[in-house]
Amino acid sequence: MTGGRDSHGGPGGPAHPGPLLRARHLTKRFTTRAGGPLGRKSVFTAVDSVDFEVFPHETLALVGESGSGKSTTARLVAKLMKPTDGTLEFAGRDVTHARGPDLARFRNEVQVVFQDPFSSLNPRHTVARILTAPLVYQGLPVPGGRRAFAGELMERVGLDPDHMHRYPAQFSGGQAQRIGIARALAVGPKLVICDEAVSALDVSVQAQVMDLLVRLQRESGFSYLFIAHDLAVVRRISHRVAVMKQGVIVESGPSAEIFERPRDPYTRALLAAIPRIDPEWDRRRREGAGPGNTSTTPSYEELR
Amino acid sequence: SPGAEPATGGIVQVLEKPDFSHLDPARGFDGGVNNFYRLIYRTLTTRAAAGPHSSGTKIVADLATDTGRPSDNNKTWAFTLKKGLFFENGSPITSRDVKFGVERAWDPDAGIGSPYAKQVIAAPADYQGPYRSGDLDTIETPDDRTVVFHLKRSYPQFASVAAQPNFTPFPKGTGAKAAFDREPIASGPYRVASYRRGSALKLVRNKHWKRSSDPVRTARPDGFVWTFGLDAATIDERLISGQGKDINAIGPKVQPATISRLRTPQLKQRTLTGVTGCTTYMSLNTTKGPLRDVRVRQAIEYAVNKQTTVDALGGSALATAATSIEPPSIPGRDATDVYPSKDGTGDPAAARRLLARAGFAKGFTLTVDTRAAATEQAVAVAIQQGLKRVGITVKINTIDTSTFYEVIGTPSQQHDAALTGWCPDWPGGTTFLPPLFDGRTISAKGNSVLSMLDDKKIQKRIDEIAAMRDETAQNAAYGKLDAQIMKLAPIVPLNYTKNVVVVGSNIAGAHPSISYSGGIDLVGIGLADPKK
Amino acid sequence: MLRYVAGRLAWVLVILLAVCVFTYVIFFQLSPDPAVMICGKTCTQERIETIRTSLGLDRPFFQQLGDFLRGIVAGRDYGAGANLVHCPAPCLGYSFQSGQSVWEMVQQRLPVSVTVAVGAAVLWLLFGILFGLLSGVKEGTWWDRATMALALGGSSIPPYVLALALQYLLVVKLRVLPFPAAVPFAEDPAVWFQSYLMPWTVLAVGYACLYARLTRANVIDTLAENFMRTARAKGLGPVLILRRHALRPALTPIVTIFGMDFAGLLGGALITETVFGLNGVGKMASDAIAKNDQPVIMAVTLLAAFFVVVGNVVVDLLYTALDPRVRITAS
Amino acid sequence: MTDSPPHRAGSDDSAQLLAVEGLTVTFPTTRGPVDVVRDNTFALRQGETLGIVGESGSGKSMTALAVMGLLPRTARTSGSIRFQGTELLGRPDAELRRLRGNVMSMVFQDPLSSLNPYYTVGLQIAEVYRCHRGGSRRAARRMAIEALGRVGIPAPAERVDRYPHQFSGGQRQRIMIATALICEPALLIADEPTTALDVTVQSQILDLLAELKRQTGTGMLFITHDLAVIASIAQRVLVMRDGRQLEYADTERVFSAPRHPYTRMLLESIPRIDDEPAAPGLPYGPGGRTAPAPARPAPAQEDAR
Amino acid sequence: MATTTLHEAQQELPPGPPGAAPPGGTGRRVLRALLHDIGAVLSTAFLALIVLMALCAPLISALTGHGPDTFDSAAVDNDLGGLPKGSLGGISGDHWLGVEPQNGRDILARIAYGARISLLIAVSATALTTVIGVVLGLLAGFYGRWVDQAISRLMDFLMAFPALIFMIAVLSALPAGNRPLLLVIVLSAFGWPYLARVVRGQTLTLTGREFVEAARASGAGSRALIFSEILPNLRSTIIVMTTLAVPGYIGTEAGLSFLGVGVTPPTASWGQMIASSVSWYQVDPMYFVIPGTFLFGTVLALTVVGDRLRHALDAGEAS
């Protein structure tokens, strides 16, 4: 499904060259065997002929049922997994079978934040090394030296730069997740694939990180493929949303449209299931804080 | 005591390192297996049994009634078989069986043992043994008990040749396809009951052997059991500790490290020392570099410290420094040392003088081929240290044991010098000096004249001595020739080795025999108390 | 899967063939002439030639190799006339030294080697893994330090020394064991066990030390994994946690080594067999080397190669079966 | 879920399940010991759910692990943890073992690394049951399939024999939950159990937990960042920051009248689905993307919000 | 020693400038941890002593007046098979560590000279084996497909040969030349597949791990993936295999020297000393005990240093 483009940011802008990323009929089938290597073979289609585009400066959110193939799609888009079928275009180039320098360029421009924070960090590397690794791997200079660079990145995502020489296992889940985000930002990519990148963060840190992401988008023009379950987060950050179910994109469109006028029953079910805080409590709190006086809410920085 | 008269009965255990090379007497030919052959095979003549009063070197009649009757200037030898001789299957031993046994020496497959029959007995050039070429006309069997050999040339020591293992009789036609290596046909007091190659061999009595027909073999025990494949240190350990059946056991030469353990009275009593009759020597390749100069070779003779080579072999208990090529066990030997020094420690001053005269005052480098075995390497290092005293640098070239003799026996491959030894096939100069110094026999492969000495005078003398009729005079002449050769310094005799063995406490009748490299003569051995 | 196994087995054949050719070149072409050795000390050129002819050494190299290979597959004839011998398949030739059929020799000796190897393997797996596991779990304690120092000592002692020392202690001094001998099991199980005990021990010590250290290192690594915490959170007993959750990840690399070691031993434990005078394949090999008995060397090499190569196939299969993650990446 | 009657602090009508007092967790680091949990005190009754919220890295997981007795070996713990009236701290591991997985169980935060990659998920679920309740392999397997089905894994009978890496993030998380629930524990510690789940599955899981609570009176320590979830299932809330307890009160009180400014800030930061998108005007327009992205993002100067 | 260099190699990213290095910098921290560990300090001291001894072997000879090859017939009893005179294998003021039986060579001098050969051969063979084994194992495990096929089949082929038999065959066929070098080459040629197979197996597992995938997504080339991501996770196995390889190679060298294809006599090597002392173990136990102690001490020291190093590195990452 290509989905209709909405007014804000359609390819109509003359300076705009077209989609940054275009996935066509992306399909992934897994072959599994039950009960050992000699077991019965079964084929499972995790991603089924999925089409979508991500435009420059745009955030496409991918939401959907757990196990619907979002992470698999992310892996396919990041070229970490060979698609069974379909093509992938990046900045106008077909990168489905990119190798060598083409692939290196692609890697420079596309970064990934993984869903599972600890598993995606090398247990034998210090944070400093993890954070500088993308630059080192891509043969780029580390601006300001390793320490300063890593320290700054850590600060940006709200981590204590003093912990730079710790190993992943010494961090909490949310901290590890932020290390993953910081790593993705290290090289200044064009597209960042965020697979549940903020799910393990408390709301204030989450807000800080999302602000960072948005600011980067504004300043440096990042695009995001943003996978999340928290629809409020999705609503806040995304321009367009694609809803996945059982390997298929069931609905996609501009964020506002999806949230306000969901068409697919599954989307509707999703929106309906969002847990909400008793509005009465909210009201009472606001009142307690004094009418119109929001300044009693301390900023994150103040609390530190 | 091990020298006492053994009782009848019991089983003698023999602990051994490697298995026998061949049970087929036409194929096997070394001290160990020759000793064993006498238990199951009989030959026309044989050596007397070693004993308290016998060194075990005298040739005596065995199957034959006497040690042979020569005629035609020692070129024709006739033997008559005793009466009442049988194979293990009960069939009588005839002169044709003897002839057939000897003929097998010409078979290209089987005849790899003692070379003397082929060397001495006349035969057509293309004769290839009984299996391929049939009968050999030069061995006649006029009747069942007479066999007559026609020789190529006069050979006064043919009685010794007739004692070689390949003069064992076999029923005509048997023994093809190496059958005897598996199932020998016994003519001696024992027969092979079972044989697992590499692990065990069992001998039991041969019922058809008549004690009356055999003055040499006492055959006291009821049988023998060989255990092969044991580790040298383990054998020493077993014999010393003497547990269980090991009190009835004998074994090979002990390791040098064991010598110092044999000091207790009980062990001293169980320790036997025999002379191997062999000389360890270093050959000097007279065709190479500085060694072409006889003075250089003589200098080396002086420079070597023979005493340290003795130490390397295990000290005074296992070897003595050599003074001449022939070891003391050879009749007619002349003991005078051509290059005398105190205790055989060498005379570096004399060596330096000779070297200076030859123009090698600064020394040179000498490459010595050595077998890859601990003792040989130790000897090589000892020589290295000795020659270092006069400025000669020795480079030790270690050669894998399995190929050592082939390499040094190939003149194109051997280096300046080689460390090896020689044992005579029977006591006398005949099988000692000519094989080592007759330059006419130098061959491109399998050469035994390692010194490459090609001296006409010596060759002439060898021929003269070979032509002598009287064996004693012959041996005396060889003794003189020994000194004559030594003046040319083609080899450096290093030491005469000894064989020290420990026997089980119940072993009796054990006497070392020079004929079998100082090993205990098996024909006289037995147990003191068979019931133990 | 089946295709994979078939492919690997085909490779086994290819590798064995390559080993065959290589061994043939090294031992029959580069090494000195066996005929001269057989010929003995008083030897003539023509005798050497005759021996060469009868051994077939005078023929062109490829013909010899071809004959050899054909012999393995289909059997072959040796000699001519009255001396003609038919050697049925699998024919590995006849020993230059003893004239015995090499195949028979192998058949006789293999049981001894297998007994030695299996017994030792049981011992070293048992002790190596047990001690490694305990040390890994008790990392840093005195027990760990002591065990690991012991393991180092064990791997620094040459087996030869250990063998003699054990023999001196247990057999000569304490007299609790007999001198080792290759007693068949059927003859007397008790004596069989007693006489193999020392060879097993000596052979096992070195391996046990290596395995203990490896197991320890892997166990320590595994214990640091998050899933070990899960296992504890489940309230599983320490034995079950170790046996199931720690051992399998820790032992997968050891399976690789074990396959190689064990297969290598089936080709004969050279030193142990020699020291204890056990007439196994290893002893046969060392004797053959000492005498340059090429057909025997060839056979031992092929035998050892066969076990090792097949062992490697088994290990690879086991590995994929043991570690489910490998399957997807290896395919 | 919100309709379950909130427990009042100090009411004695139901048994005290867990009482934590002055819990402090210290890690030795290269720069000296660091307290990651400081003097934490809270209690939990049967059938009650205590929600723990707080800043990332504030020691929530460490508190949970301390209760389970599963802190890393290097950690030092002090204070008191009483479970069903008995002190857990200092109890020999063998005794704790009988409790773990059986009467108290835990869902870990990082599901992939918390599952053993060498075994099928079926075995990993079943082994808890067999360890504590015994029974045949078959029966345990059936239990595992059933448990998988209950947490909403499609085709459980087929997937029971798969390995962890073959599941999606949310599925792994549900496998962890299934494992923790199989023995119907008295105390369930859930460390961000639903972060990887979409809201439909999440509500399904929350229903499941509520059901369990109703049936067996399970007490729950529920760690999450999703305040809406807390609001809907927890009777009491503990707010943590920097290892310290900032606030500990009834849910309603915390949400309607937070005492600590941090709590208030947290509540203000909750993204709301009905909010206007934060980044409405897209920054790209003509010439929007001229300068290349800097290799290093500039340090944060101000709160962008 | 081999393990030390291995670790230094793994520290691929150089630590910051010395002045600016943080107190928690890996290099410093590890060094500090090692200095605080008495075992590590003692072991390093012992290794340094051995190296010093090897380097100063001629000095030691000059000091004691005994070269490594000089015979001393007076020190052994010719009539007792060459047993050293005096107790404890002839230890005396003249011969500090006693003499060899049969020829009376000074054991101290031979130990010192032997250290040169043995350590040179064992350490370089270990280093070479480790490098080849680890690299090829990693490549095979990481790339799979034809690379794996090629490397694995080569390993199969090399491992198929009974190593000892073939070392003998190959070495005796090769020209004498530089023996220690040849030994190192041959030992390594037959030794690496053993390590490589283990490494390959573990690499197979690690390649599928998510952090490798993450590094790939960060733009890591295969080389970086293999050497910076996977290799550090193989540390434990490599350390164990490497430390145990040292005595193994010393033993093999001894065996080969004994069979005449190793170093040529009279060159001393520890292995050769141990091998020839074996038969004297009862009557002159010191002859075995002394070189044996040196070998054991060296291996122990190597392991302790390797172990402590790993520990110091791990100190940070243990959870």
Ligand SMILES: Nc1ncnc2c1ncn2[C@@H]1O[C@H](COP(=O)(O)OP(=O)(O)OP(=O)(O)O)[C@@H](O)[C@H]1O
């Ligand atoms: N092994 C360790 N050594 C030192 N500090 C550690 C160790 N493990 C965790 N920490 C620190 O302890 C603090 C608390 O961690 P914890 O995992 O409890 O946080 P959390 O509240 O669960 O956070 P999140 O919501 O991000 O999971 C963190 O700051 C973390 O860096």
Ligand SMILES: Nc1ncnc2c1ncn2[C@@H]1O[C@H](COP(=O)(O)OP(=O)(O)OP(=O)(O)O)[C@@H](O)[C@H]1O
């Ligand atoms: N290696 C694999 N082998 C077999 N099946 C797999 C494999 N990896 C994923 N799957 C299946 O593919 C489907 C999609 O997985 P994916 O990880 O993409 O889901 P997701 O949308 O990211 O879900 P979640 O939100 O729970 O993370 C799942 O049903 C999963 O079980």
Ligand SMILES: [Mg+2]
């Ligand atoms: Mg996912």
Ligand SMILES: [Mg+2]
């Ligand atoms: Mg946490």
